[in-house]
Amino acid sequence: MLLWIAALTLLAPIAIYLIDRAIFFRFRQYAHLPQLPSSLLWGHLKALDGVMREGDRRRHIDTDQVFLEIKQKLNSPPLFIADFRPFLHVICVICDHGVAEQISRSSKTFPYSVPKGNALDIFKPLMGAKSIILAEGTEWKGLRKRFNPGFAPQHLISLLPCILDRVGRFTDVLDNYAASGEIFGLGELCTNLTFDVIGAVSMDEDFRAQCGQASQSEIVILFRDFVATWRTGGSAAWDIFKVRTQARRWWLSRRLNRVLRQEVQRKYAEWKVSGVQRPRSILELSFEAIESLDGHVLDQTCDQIKTFLFAGHDTTSSLLQWAFYELSRTPHALLAARRELDDIFGSDSSSDAVRARLRAGQSENLLSRMPYISAIVKETLRLHPPAGTARHVPHGAGFNVKLPDGETVSLDGMVLHNCATIIQRDELVYGPTKEAFVPERWLDQNQMEQPDGAEMASDKLPPSAWRPFERGPRNCIGQELAIIEARVVLACTLRRYDFTKVGLGEILRDEKGRPVMGEYGQYKAQSELFNIWEVIAKPIDGTQMRVAITGS
Numbered sequence: 001m002l003l004w005i006a007a008l009t010l011l012a013p014i015a016i017y018l019i020d021r022a023i024f025f026r027f028r029q030y031a032h033l034p035q036l037p038s039s040l041l042w043g044h045l046k047a048l049d050g051v052m053r054e055g056d057r058r059r060h061i062d063t064d065q066v067f068l069e070i071k072q073k074l075n076s077p078p079l080f081i082a083d084f085r086p087f088l089h090v091i092c093v094i095c096d097h098g099v100a101e102q103i104s105r106s107s108k109t110f111p112y113s114v115p116k117g118n119a120l121d122i123f124k125p126l127m128g129a130k131s132i133i134l135a136e137g138t139e140w141k142g143l144r145k146r147f148n149p150g151f152a153p154q155h156l157i158s159l160l161p162c163i164l165d166r167v168g169r170f171t172d173v174l175d176n177y178a179a180s181g182e183i184f185g186l187g188e189l190c191t192n193l194t195f196d197v198i199g200a201v202s203m204d205e206d207f208r209a210q211c212g213q214a215s216q217s218e219i220v221i222l223f224r225d226f227v228a229t230w231r232t233g234g235s236a237a238w239d240i241f242k243v244r245t246q247a248r249r250w251w252l253s254r255r256l257n258r259v260l261r262q263e264v265q266r267k268y269a270e271w272k273v274s275g276v277q278r279p280r281s282i283l284e285l286s287f288e289a290i291e292s293l294d295g296h297v298l299d300q301t302c303d304q305i306k307t308f309l310f311a312g313h314d315t316t317s318s319l320l321q322w323a324f325y326e327l328s329r330t331p332h333a334l335l336a337a338r339r340e341l342d343d344i345f346g347s348d349s350s351s352d353a354v355r356a357r358l359r360a361g362q363s364e365n366l367l368s369r370m371p372y373i374s375a376i377v378k379e380t381l382r383l384h385p386p387a388g389t390a391r392h393v394p395h396g397a398g399f400n401v402k403l404p405d406g407e408t409v410s411l412d413g414m415v416l417h418n419c420a421t422i423i424q425r426d427e428l429v430y431g432p433t434k435e436a437f438v439p440e441r442w443l444d445q446n447q448m449e450q451p452d453g454a455e456m457a458s459d460k461l462p463p464s465a466w467r468p469f470e471r472g473p474r475n476c477i478g479q480e481l482a483i484i485e486a487r488v489v490l491a492c493t494l495r496r497y498d499f500t501k502v503g504l505g506e507i508l509r510d511e512k513g514r515p516v517m518g519e520y521g522q523y524k525a526q527s528e529l530f531n532i533w534e535v536i537a538k539p540i541d542g543t544q545m546r547v548a549i550t551g552s
Contacts, residue, residue, distance in 0.1 A: 117392025128303025150282030505529025
């Protein structure tokens with residue numbers, strides 16, 4: 001009995017201390033920051049589950065749309081926290097473009113902006129440990145310097161014939177669906193297209209992704225299977241506990257790395273022997289910055305190729321799907337785009353005619369004459385950014401940000417998420433049309449008529465309020481490629497095809513079958529089309545569509 005009393009006497013202070021610490025970390029440490037009601041045991045997981053239950057349960061916990069709803073529940077603060085300890089870090093969701101800019105820009109504390117830390121470690125198997133997305137400090141700087149020339153706008157324009165060849169395959173597939181009238185997944189078509197484009201531009205390889213699985217490159221097949229292991233349901237953070245998933249990733253990673261190493265070594269040997277007279281791929285251009293392809297450089301190069309394959313196909317595919325969908329329900333925007341393309345390319349709306357003009361040596365000039373097409377791309381990325389950025393501030397770093405009201409807060413020890421979906425729908429910046437598809441907001445206000453009721457919040461939009469590729473020194477290296485590719489695809493398709501959404505997001509029609517017009521010149525939808533998280537954000541249903549030849 002005395003032993004029990006002695007044990008309790010010793011354990012009681014420890015238990016009291018631990019409970020006090022738990023209460024501090026859960027309720028007092030960040031009490032000054034906006035947040036949902038917290039639970040001692042679960043942190044914000046229970047409250048987050050409550051928000052998820054209010055909408056479609058198919059939405060993923062990692063989707064920024066859920067964070068947008070939390071922001072609205074908290075009366076739109078410039079930032080808020082989500083405490084997932086001990087399972088994950090405390091996440092600080094950034095909702096204000098001015099605060100986001102302080103995180104992404106260079107500072108004395110962080111010369112290359114706030115580091116990524118281990119915030120993206122779950123994607124190491126997919127992109128490689130030496131990926132430019134995961135690298136820090138001087139290692140990142142060296143990689144950026146080595147690969148920047150391949151992503152320069154002038155160099156990408158020189159590769160336009162490769163892009164146009166792949167777009168031709170895309171329109172051939174659309175022609176077949178237009179002839180059959182069957183429902184198809186636009187997501188798969190766009191993904192196949194963007195796989196082909198990134199293969200041509202990054203490696204000068206024909207992946208044949210649009211030619212059917214029997215003809216596809218081994219790299220495409222392996223990479224698709226690899227990416228699919230991140231689409232198993234639930235949060236990717238829990239994948240570490242899925243033994244079968246981890247085993248499959250390990251096996252696919254070894255096979256993909258072996259194939260990529262062989263390809264890079266072959267390309268390097270060809271480059272060393274003969275040089276390259278034709279327009280050079282991003283990979284071939286990067287060889288000029290190395291003295292030899294030793295083991296370290298080979299691993300580093302393969303990891304960049306994996307990164308470009310992932311980021312270069314999935315994000316652009318999502319952009320194209322949303323652009324076609326938004327235009328299918330915004331007739332004034334589609335009409336304006338078609339008029340612009342008529343002025344540039346003439347009356348022949350066929351893909352062959354447009355591609356022939358773009359090949360004829362005036363491609364840069366023709367692309368520069370597409371302000372409305374560019375505005376469509378920009379507005380699509382505003383409403384539907386494929387991803388945000390995650391950074392991690394080490395404990396004790398002394399990293400403070402100033403909020404719009406002048407208050408200064410420390411963000412030490414937290415993962416910071418610049419939430420583009422929230423930032424790019426800020427009513428203070430984008431006004432009452434923040435949720436609407438209004439490409440005109442990106443044009444000279446005297447240049448184009450606005451849709452009825454689509455007043456802007458201000459005449460000039462702050463650059464920091466548009467950040468689908470993030471900003472600062474660590475902005476996306478491939479953003480110019482994504483924008484050029486999207487403009488070319490839209491130029492080759494918008495006048496030739498009429499897209500009609502089927503299922504989720506389908507247009508609402510009256511008793512006579514006519515589309516019902518809603519606010520700001522957009523047709524009403526029967527239901528909401530939304531993103532889910534599959535490594536990046538993309539439409540949940542693969543964007544089910546029908547397509548017809550315009551005027552048929």
